[in-house]
Amino acid sequence: MPADPRYGAEVLRRFRELPGAGDLAPDASSAVVQGHADAADHGARVLLSLRVRRGVVTEARFRAYGCPFFIAAASWLTERLTGVSRDQVAEWDWREAADALEIPPSRFGRLITLQDAVRAAAAAWRG
Amino acid sequence: MDAIYLDNAATTPIDPRVVEDMLACMAPDADFANASSVSHEPGRRARARIENARFDVATLVGATPEQVVWTSGATEANNLAIFGAARFHRPKGAHVVTSRTEHPSVLDPCRRLEREGFEVSYLRPGPDGIVEPAQVEAALRGDTILVSLMHVNNETGVVQDVGEVGRICRSRGVLLHVDAAQGAGKLPLDVARDRIDLLAFTAHKMNGPKGMGALCVRREPRLGLVPLIYGGGQERGLRSGTLPTHQIAGFGTACRIAAAEMTEEGARITRLRERLWSELKTLPGIWLNGSEHRRAPGILNVSIEGVEGESLLLALSDLAVSSGSACATLRGEPSYVLRALGRSEQLAQGSLRISLGRFTTAADVERTGERIRTEVDRLRAIAPSHAAATG
Numbered sequence: 001m002p003a004d005p006r007y008g009a010e011v012l013r014r015f016r017e018l019p020g021a022g023d024l025a026p027d028a029s030s031a032v033v034q035g036h037a038d039a040a041d042h043g044a045r046v047l048l049s050l051r052v053r054r055g056v057v058t059e060a061r062f063r064a065y066g067c068p069f070f071i072a073a074a075s076w077l078t079e080r081l082t083g084v085s086r087d088q089v090a091e092w093d094w095r096e097a098a099d100a101l102e103i104p105p106s107r108f109g110r111l112i113t114l115q116d117a118v119r120a121a122a123a124a125w126r127g
Numbered sequence: 128m129d130a131i132y133l134d135n136a137a138t139t140p141i142d143p144r145v146v147e148d149m150l151a152c153m154a155p156d157a158d159f160a161n162a163s164s165v166s167h168e169p170g171r172r173a174r175a176r177i178e179n180a181r182f183d184v185a186t187l188v189g190a191t192p193e194q195v196v197w198t199s200g201a202t203e204a205n206n207l208a209i210f211g212a213a214r215f216h217r218p219k220g221a222h223v224v225t226s227r228t229e230h231p232s233v234l235d236p237c238r239r240l241e242r243e244g245f246e247v248s249y250l251r252p253g254p255d256g257i258v259e260p261a262q263v264e265a266a267l268r269g270d271t272i273l274v275s276l277m278h279v280n281n282e283t284g285v286v287q288d289v290g291e292v293g294r295i296c297r298s299r300g301v302l303l304h305v306d307a308a309q310g311a312g313k314l315p316l317d318v319a320r321d322r323i324d325l326l327a328f329t330a331h332k333m334n335g336p337k338g339m340g341a342l343c344v345r346r347e348p349r350l351g352l353v354p355l356i357y358g359g360g361q362e363r364g365l366r367s368g369t370l371p372t373h374q375i376a377g378f379g380t381a382c383r384i385a386a387a388e389m390t391e392e393g394a395r396i397t398r399l400r401e402r403l404w405s406e407l408k409t410l411p412g413i414w415l416n417g418s419e420h421r422r423a424p425g426i427l428n429v430s431i432e433g434v435e436g437e438s439l440l441l442a443l444s445d446l447a448v449s450s451g452s453a454c455a456t457l458r459g460e461p462s463y464v465l466r467a468l469g470r471s472e473q474l475a476q477g478s479l480r481i482s483l484g485r486f487t488t489a490a491d492v493e494r495t496g497e498r499i500r501t502e503v504d505r506l507r508a509i510a511p512s513h514a515a516a517t518g
Contacts, residue, residue, distance in 0.1 A: 004441060015441060021509040036511065043435050043476050047511035063511040067437040071509070 020078030035121025135484030180379025189317030204327030211352030220270030283417030284426025293322030312385030335381030
């Protein structure tokens with residue numbers, strides 16, 4: 001895939017390789033919580049799956065429909081959330097992904113959809 | 128590897144035969160002189176180049192050379208037609224009819240006319256993109272002075288029945304302006320037969336140079352226009368400015384080639400487009416945008432469920448195609464053309480316009496079909512299903 005100046009190198013790499021894409025299944029020693037958010041009419045839909053063991057996220061996966069920035073941010077998030085507690089998940093803020101991936105302001109609305117999914121996962125974890 | 132160029136509805140590469148004729152008007156020993164300087168031989172040679180081109184451009188669309196007014200492109204030609212006709216004929220009325228799927232170079236002048244006190248009716252096409260002539264007829268009023276309808280839609284490739292609309296308009300004494308930027312040189316057009324009063328088109332959509340267009344203005348009976356540009360009085364006072372001899376010569380050559388090769392080339396490109404659609408339509412959740420049968424040879428527009436347009440475009444970086452994606456436009460909105468056809472926001476976002484041209488090969492089409500299928504499958508594989516996302 002040739003370079004495209006509209007996207008940073010990390011966005012392009014994640015869009016190309018899709019690290020963290022997929023699903024998780026619960027096993028005997030862990031649970032899987034999910035959080036979803038749907039703003040498909042605005043070009044964003046995401047499903048996050050978090051494997052939870054002894055109070056922390058040990059693994060995360062995503063499924064996403066959206067622009068390249070959104071897909072790259074969902075991929076980045078699977079690594080960002082690994083190792084964090086339930087409270088830290090609940091407090092995650094979309095601006096962190098915007099800074100890490102240098103996402104332009106025109107796409108911030110989609111990152112809020114990502115944050116909605118994270119909050120939904122935290123709520124499911126509490127439940 | 129260079130991208131496969133499939134964005135010929137945006138612009139086309141210049142045909143080498145056109146380049147050759149343009150170069151003959153540029154170098155110090157070529158026909159570069161000011162065509163208004165007919166007092167000397169170089170000026171007269173430039174003038175001859177321009178008048179030869181005027182003949183070729185007029186012939187392509189069934190006009191006489193006297194009808195041709197040179198412009199900088201179809202945008203200027205559309206502006207001159209709409210503003211020029213509306214302002215000149217305002218004493219007769221202040222109502223204009225157009226459609227919701229026109230190019231911005233028509234819609235924006237219409238909105239501007241509204242601020243000047245005109246009333247504009249925007250017709251909604253059917254789901255196939257077609258504006259029925261009966262819709263136009265029903266929209267005409269006693270104070271209607273102008274109908275503006277495009278020949279071929281730039282996004283979908285849908286062809287409007289401008290001949291029947293011309294018959295209706297002429298019988299009601301209403302001017303018809305046709306934006307033929309996408310149709311001229313691809314499909315037969317005849318301003319006399321089709322009773323088109325104002326026809327706008329451009330060189331760069333038919334393998335000619337960018338920055339060159341024409342407006343064919345009805346001469347019998349003479350149609351009055353208020354100019355947009357004043358200055359040296361060129362083009363019978365309708366469009367002042369020194370004539371770009373090389374651009375005009377290139378436009379003329381492009382029109383001459385199009386006239387000679389249109390039938391054969393149109394058939395070849397239509398076969399390639401149909402082959403591509405045959406390949407793509409086996410994908411589940413793919414929709415053809417616009418009428419399957421009333422379309423220009425080279426434009427295929429599809430919406431693909433479960434795939435966002437900008438992501439698909441990036442994944443298909445080895446193909447030069449375009450999208451109606453929210454993210455791909457400066458306006459940040461899905462294609463207004465596809466929305467006018469009743470497509471959902473999501474399908475409008477997941478649209479892809481593939482436009483074939485003179486230099487598109489069968490191998491290009493085969494590769495394009497494979498690449499689109501591969502990337503659609505890849506992006507769909509990571510998309511959450513509606514069921515999963517809604518719990």
